Amino acid sequence: MAQxxxxxxxDFFFGAAMSGPQTEGHWRSGDKLENxxxxxxxxxxxxxxxxIGSYGGNDFTNRRHEDLVSLKSLxxxxxxxxxxxxRLLDQDGNINPAGEQYYxxxxxxxxxxxxxxxxNLYHFDMPTYLFRRGGWENREVVEAYAHYASKAFRTFGKxxxxxxxxxxPIVEPEQRYTSGYWYPFIKDYARxxxxxxxxxxxxxxxxxxxxxAKEEGYLHDSSRxxxxxxxxxxxxxxxxxxxxxxxxxxxDGVSNRWWLDLVTKGELPQDVIDALNxxxxxxxxxxxxxxxxxxxxxxxxxxxxxxxxxxxxxxxDTDENGIPKFADPYVWPEAEMNTSRGWExxxxxxxDLACKFRNEYPDLEWFVSENGMGVEREDLKxxxxxxxxxxYRIDFVRRHLEWLARAIQEGAKCRGYxxxxxxxxxxxxxxxxxxxxxxxxxxxxxxxxxxxxxxxWLKKVATTHMVE
Ligand code: BGP
Numbered sequence: 001m002a003q004x005x006x007x008x009x010x011d012f013f014f015g016a017a018m019s020g021p022q023t024e025g026h027w028r029s030g031d032k033l034e035n036x037x038x039x040x041x042x043x044x045x046x047x048x049x050x051x052i053g054s055y056g057g058n059d060f061t062n063r064r065h066e067d068l069v070s071l072k073s074l075x076x077x078x079x080x081x082x083x084x085x086x087r088l089l090d091q092d093g094n095i096n097p098a099g100e101q102y103y104x105x106x107x108x109x110x111x112x113x114x115x116x117x118x119x120n121l122y123h124f125d126m127p128t129y130l131f132r133r134g135g136w137e138n139r140e141v142v143e144a145y146a147h148y149a150s151k152a153f154r155t156f157g158k159x160x161x162x163x164x165x166x167x168x169p170i171v172e173p174e175q176r177y178t179s180g181y182w183y184p185f186i187k188d189y190a191r192x193x194x195x196x197x198x199x200x201x202x203x204x205x206x207x208x209x210x211x212x213a214k215e216e217g218y219l220h221d222s223s224r225x226x227x228x229x230x231x232x233x234x235x236x237x238x239x240x241x242x243x244x245x246x247x248x249x250x251x252d253g254v255s256n257r258w259w260l261d262l263v264t265k266g267e268l269p270q271d272v273i274d275a276l277n278x279x280x281x282x283x284x285x286x287x288x289x290x291x292x293x294x295x296x297x298x299x300x301x302x303x304x305x306x307x308x309x310x311x312x313x314x315x316x317d318t319d320e321n322g323i324p325k326f327a328d329p330y331v332w333p334e335a336e337m338n339t340s341r342g343w344e345x346x347x348x349x350x351x352d353l354a355c356k357f358r359n360e361y362p363d364l365e366w367f368v369s370e371n372g373m374g375v376e377r378e379d380l381k382x383x384x385x386x387x388x389x390x391x392y393r394i395d396f397v398r399r400h401l402e403w404l405a406r407a408i409q410e411g412a413k414c415r416g417y418x419x420x421x422x423x424x425x426x427x428x429x430x431x432x433x434x435x436x437x438x439x440x441x442x443x444x445x446x447x448x449x450x451x452x453x454x455x456x457w458l459k460k461v462a463t464t465h466m467v468e
Contacts, residue, residue, distance in 0.1 A: 006405035008465040013416025015078030017370045019123035022425045025057030030098035033086040035125040040183035052431035059447035068113040075462030080118035086127040107159040120164040136195040146205035157219035165206040167228045169199045189323045197283045204296035228302030228369045229259045232309040233352045243313030247327035251311050264361050266294035279324040302369030305350045307343040340376035340434050347399035354407030367416035374434030388452040401467040
């Protein structure tokens with residue numbers, strides 16, 4: 001795109017995204033229970049980059065006020081984080097007083113600093129005792145989640161305006177149950193589909209709890225509920241075969257439409273369910289489910305966008321583990337790659353998503369809830385003053401914002417942009433390998449924070465809403 005200045009709307013959230021399990025640390029204090037990340041860290045610390053497990057987060061608990069002040073000073077108006085289920089409730093589903101206090105303190109700090117806090121209820125952090133009862137495969141855990149959500153709404157309803165039920169509900173079925181990449185390393189597509197289905201129900205039940213709590217006056221009238229997912233626009237060959245187009249349709253169906261239909265129509269796409277059935281996969285449905293799913297409609301949606309999906313017709317029906325395949329990856333020769341993370345950089349994908357939302361779901365309001373670039377060994381990019389020279393990050397964000405601004409000018413109902421993660425944080429089993437921040441966290445110096453070169457650029461954009 002030619003260099004020109006793009007303007008984002010005045011009334012537009014500009015903020016930061018993070019999560020409880022990736023920042024809080026303090027995994028054993030305040031009577032917090034173990035979640036699957038703590039359990040995996042305890043069982044096999046060698047699976048984590050440089051053997052850094054979940055324990056420390058990025059020291060946010062000790063630096064909470066300092067971090068919020070720093071985010072505010074960068075011109076940011078809002079921050080999304082998550083409550084950890086394993087911190088807020090005890091094993092009997094009762095409020096853990098220390099956990100409750102933890103989040104009251106967080107919300108009070110945000111209020112004092114002048115940051116709008118967006119609160120998500122689940123970020124891949126299943127409490128381990130519930131996983132041992134079957135996790136998302138067990139309906140009782142789905143109900144336990146609805147109970148947890150209800151407690152959160154009723155406890156913090158007057159402190160938080162923006163609520164989200166899940167972050168990227170597609171990821172656990174994928175990472176824990178299909179690829180077996182995350183603990184407990186399951187590779188079973190039927191179980192993965194059951195998990196995806198039950199999480200969809202859990203989302204809808206939580207929205208139902210939210211509406212009830214609002215009706216009863218526990219929440220602000222102006223509060224909103226949403227779901228956050230990662231959306232990957234699928235692309236295929238320039239001259240596609242029918243089978244390539246079918247691969248695109250199914251990739252879009254499972255990754256995108258499943259969630260878009262749930263949050264806008266209160267139902268799941270029948271053509272995707274039919275395709276699963278045709279491969280012998282039956283979802284654990286019950287007659288009452290359609291009424292539950294009907295409550296899954298939200299006030300707005302969070303869209304995490306990192307990369308597109310390049311697909312083509314699958315060469316075989318199943319992979320080496322017997323998992324049904326609807327598409328094979330297609331290596332686009334022109335792809336620009338972030339080699340640290342192995343993800344394609346394709347800013348126009350955000351524009352294409354915005355157009356899809358506008359055309360296919362015209363009433364849907366949404367915001368970019370995550371977008372970011374994680375880069376390895378940024379310590380080697382320091383100048384003589386010790387400041388990381390991350391021009392690539394400026395370039396990455398600028399190009400995404402340009403396409404976003406263009407989509408908004410063309411009618412996209414996008415209400416904000418949150419960058420992941422403005423302050424470096426812990427990235428699951430990659431730990432601190434790839435750094436996303438505009439602010440460095442120095443692990444050699446007790447988690448000390450230091451702005452990178454990009455921080456000044458971010459501040460200018462966040463305060464002026466002009467993208468240059
Ligand atoms: C999203 C998650 C975040 C974050 C981000 C970056 O999918 O919601 O939790 O981790 O991706 O990915 P990663 O940390 O794997 O590099």
